[in-house]
Amino acid sequence: MEILDVMIIGAGPIGLNCALEAEKNGLTYIIIEKGTIVNSLYHYPLYMRFFSTAEKLEIAEIPFITTSPKPGRQDALEYYQGIARQKELKINLYEKVLKVSKNQVFEIETSKAKYLAKHVIIATGFYDIPNLLNIPGENLHKVKHYYTEPYPYANQKIVVIGASNSAVDAALETYRKGAVVTMIIKNSEISKSVKYWVKPDIENRIAEGSINAYFNSEVTEIKESTVIFKDKLGNIHEIENDFVLAMTGYLPDFEFLQNSGIELKGDKLIPAYNTQTMETNVESLYLAGVVCGGKDTHLWFIENSRIHAEIIMNHVANLK
Incomplete structure (x- = not known):
């Protein structure tokens, strides 16, 4: 040989x-x-x-x-x-x-x-x-660790987990195709590594309320039709949901x-x-x-x- x-x-x-x-x-x-x-x-x-x-x-x-x-x-x-x-x-x-x-x-x-x-x-x-969340429900079919394009998520309730480039791109693109987007972000702000021409866009969409964002928050469980998460004060929230885009790296x-x-x-x-x-x-x-x-x-x-x-x-x- x-x-x-x-x-x-x-x-x-x-x-x-x-x-x-x-x-x-x-x-x-x-x-x-x-x-x-x-x-x-x-x-x-x-x-x-x-x-x-x-x-x-x-x-x-x-x-x-x-x-x-x-x-x-x-x-x-x-x-x-x-x-x-x-x-x-x-x-x-x-x-x-x-x-x-x-x-x-x-x-x-x-x-x-x-x-x-x-x-x-x-x-x-x-x-x-994928960097897994290791939470109940992560193996459900509606949970995606890879994002390709926004069209499957039109008119759907989307939770995007993360605040780096992939999460921000997914949030903005799905929002612009008619999705109701909620971002769950473990830190206090959008990542500083986000592309400089995109960062103001996501921050403005959040500020005007077009995209919901919960900072200092963490998803604790994913169910068939909802997502449960905890905010910085320890309060538990449960929101309706069709798809989860776990852009966690x-x-x-x-x-x-x-x-x-x-x-x-x-x-x-x-x-x-x-x-x-x-x-x-x-x-x-x-x-x-x-x-x-x-x-x-x-x-x-x-x-x-x-x-x-x-x-x-x-x-x-x-x-x-």
Whole structure:
């Protein structure tokens, strides 16, 4: 069986960038991806726009051409999937990595095959595992942890849980399609990380009463036709409800990281890695992209983690 120089797990923007850097350094590689190319972006809300401008989303100095000041989901899909096609990157799609273990080299077991590699890069992002509320009723069919578009929620009573970008987008879009929207927010204000051109919109809709918002509040139970929540004074409220959009964030696959031998530190489960090389506590096993932040998924994103690919491949090339 061929022993690859590098196995890359995840075909997101950073995984693609790792592959491009591997080719630049003359290293053999394969990307293994459980879904499609840039699978997380594919599952983003249909009309999502990035906070970053196009040039900050570029990889390998390949221009990201768009007519929009802020690229949207479709722009990004065209850009990154176009790179994969044009550069003929070696990617195996719809193949899930089940296990990474190390003897003299890494043995990678997937849903379809087994591979050997001298080095492994985990660039799996964080979008596949919702940060659950762990409350009664969360498993009801009306509860959604992913939001795609507003049309299914027209003329419905919607509860949006959260106050970050995904929650704000869901609240505004469903409101404008005729939904009665109530936001339940655990903090005292809309998140400061919300896109600057959207934040005034949601704050004004709340101020005028078009969107109901309960700050310093927490959902305690979800029922078939109602939602129960507690406010900052401890008062219990129950409101009629058709759908719950639980926009409470997402988490990396911590179990997979631990099973691969990576140490997780502190309450935020930050993976152990060398910031100079991106190598984890397991020799020749690297992290790249958002997965580096543990539960702090706002720490890393495309524009500030593109450099991980170059850091890793320079280290790997120097070891060869």
